[in-house]
Amino acid sequence: MAISVLPNRQQIPHPMRVAYSLLRRTVSRKREYDSSTYWKSRAQDEGQASVLWVNPAYNDLYRVRQQEIMSNYVKPLATGSRVLDIGCGIGVVARMIAELNDQVHVDAVDFEEMVERAKEETNSSQIRYLASSAEDYCPGAELYDLIVSSGCYSAIRDLDSMRKSFANAARMLKPGGQILMIDPFHRNKWMSRAWFSSKQVVDAFSELGLKLTFRSGVLFWPYREWLANSPYDDTTIAKRFAAGEKWLHRLGAHAWADYKVLVFRRNQA
Numbered sequence: 001m002a003i004s005v006l007p008n009r010q011q012i013p014h015p016m017r018v019a020y021s022l023l024r025r026t027v028s029r030k031r032e033y034d035s036s037t038y039w040k041s042r043a044q045d046e047g048q049a050s051v052l053w054v055n056p057a058y059n060d061l062y063r064v065r066q067q068e069i070m071s072n073y074v075k076p077l078a079t080g081s082r083v084l085d086i087g088c089g090i091g092v093v094a095r096m097i098a099e100l101n102d103q104v105h106v107d108a109v110d111f112e113e114m115v116e117r118a119k120e121e122t123n124s125s126q127i128r129y130l131a132s133s134a135e136d137y138c139p140g141a142e143l144y145d146l147i148v149s150s151g152c153y154s155a156i157r158d159l160d161s162m163r164k165s166f167a168n169a170a171r172m173l174k175p176g177g178q179i180l181m182i183d184p185f186h187r188n189k190w191m192s193r194a195w196f197s198s199k200q201v202v203d204a205f206s207e208l209g210l211k212l213t214f215r216s217g218v219l220f221w222p223y224r225e226w227l228a229n230s231p232y233d234d235t236t237i238a239k240r241f242a243a244g245e246k247w248l249h250r251l252g253a254h255a256w257a258d259y260k261v262l263v264f265r266r267n268q269a
Contacts, residue, residue, distance in 0.1 A: 052228075053228035053229050054228070054229040054230075055227065055228055055229060055230055055231070055232065055237060057232075057233070057234040057237040057238065058227050058228045058230075058237050058241065059228075061237065061238065061241045062218070062219065063092065063096075065218050065219075065245075066093070066096070066150065066182060066218070067096055067100070069180075069182060069218065069261060070093075070096065070097065070100065070148065070180065070182075071100050073146055073148075073178060073180050073263070074097050074100040074101050074104070074146065075100055075101055077101055077103070077104050077145055077146060078103075078145075079103040079104075080103065080104070080105070081101075081103070081104045081105070081145040081146065082104065082105050082106075082107065082143060082144045082145055082146075083097055083104050083105070083106045083107070083144060083145065083146045083147070083148065084106075084107050084108075084109065084143075084144045084146070084147045084148065084169075084172065085097060085106055085107070085108040085109070085148050085150075086109050086134050086137065086147060086148065086149050086152050086153070086165075086169070087109070087110055087134055087149060087150065087151065087152020087153070087155070088108035088109060088110045088114065088115070088118060088129070089110055089114050089118065089150075090114060090117050090118045090121060091108060091117075091118030091119075091121055091122045091127070091129070093108075093148060093150050094106050094108035094118070094122070094127045094129075095122060095124060095127070097148070098124050098126040098127055102126065104126065104145075105126060105128070106126055106127045106128070107128050107130060107144075108127055108128065108129050108130065109129075109130045109131075109132050109134070109137050110129075110131070110132075111131065111133065112131040115129045115130065115131045133161075134149075134152055134153065134156060134161075134165040134168070135156065135161040135162075135164045135165045135168070137168060138168035138171060138172060139172075140172070141171050141172065142171075142172070142173070142174045142175065143172045143173075143174070144172050144173055144174060144177060145174055145176075145177045145178075146177060146178050146179075146180065147169050147172065147173060147177070147178075147179045147180070148179075148180050148181075148182075149169075149179070149180070149181045149182070149183055150182045150183070151182065151183055151184065151259070152165075152183070153165055153166070153181060153183055153201075154183035154184050154185050154196070159196065162196065163204060166201075166204050166205060166208060167208060170205065170208035170209065170210055170266070173210075173266045174266070175266055175267065175268045176265070176266065176267070176268045177265070177266050178213070178263055178264065178265050178266075179205070179210065179262075179263070179264040179265075180261075180262075180263050181201070181260070181261070181262040181263075181264075182218065182259050182260075182261055183201075183259060183260055183262070184258050184259050184260070185197055185198045185200075185201055185260050187200075198215070198254070198260045198262060201260075201262060202215075202262065205264045209266065209267070210264040210265065210266050211264060211265050211267070212262065212263070212264055213263050213264065213265045214261070214262070214263035215254050215260075215261065215262055215263075216253045216254055216257070216260075216261040217248065217253045217254045217255075217256070217257020217258075217259060217260050217261055218245075218248075218257055218258075218259050218261060219244070219245075219248070219257060219258040219259050220244035220245060220247050220248035220251075220256055220257070220258070221256060221257065221258035222244070222247075223240060223241070223243070223244030223247070224244070224258040225258075226240075227240055227241065227244070
């Protein structure tokens with residue numbers, strides 16, 4: 001659900017008001033998460049701040065939720081299955097996939113600056129790192145049993161390039177294969193990287209012949225805005241993170257999520 005008008009502060013439940021106040025101040029701020037130059041420069045940031053946020057405790061809690069989601073799709077894969085981690089960053093998700101299932105092969109793709117750092121931090125024969133943008137990566141048809149985008153597709157502001165990336169994914173997917181997205185798709189100015197809603201994503205993949213099989217979300221967006229770059233200590237972050245995910249469950253796990261979880265399947269041939 002896209003929010004087109006900022007509601008009155010008094011209409012917002014009390015636990016969300018601090019986050020809402022912070023969020024209002026970002027409306028007029030230009031955001032450059034879509035920029036290739038921006039992401040290449042982020043490769044130099046310390047730890048997971050290069051791909052996520054400033055607060056390491058918040059990043060760790062998100063990774064736990066991310067792994068829980070991914071395990072449902074990675075663990076059942078048969079021996080020899082091929083997985084694409086598109087927009088792999090410094091390799092955290094690729095390594096997570098390899099740990100969840102030691103019988104699969106992982107191709108991890110990102111800009112050269114990210115890939116070089118990922119190689120330095122990885123010791124796994126299961127993972128092959130490849131330097132490319134998402135819109136340019138399509139080495140062939142029917143290659144992968146699972147394609148994972150963790151914040152990749154949503155970072156492509158140019159919509160033609162985004163749609164090209166979608167088409168690449170659909171082409172590379174094997175019959176019966178799945179695409180798992182954990183991406184912040186939004187249509188509002190203060191939350192979006194690209195102004196593209198999850199409904200538009202669903203429509204785009206439907207046109208490519210893929211069927212939506214699961215929809216949910218993670219990270220209650222007011223609390224994500226509040227906590228992810230905050231100076232709070234580990235204990236405080238853990239309590240408030242848990243509270244935020246409870247609010248997400250109560251208010252709507254997809255509509256109120258910062259990161260939308262979308263799963264698509266290609267029909268068997």
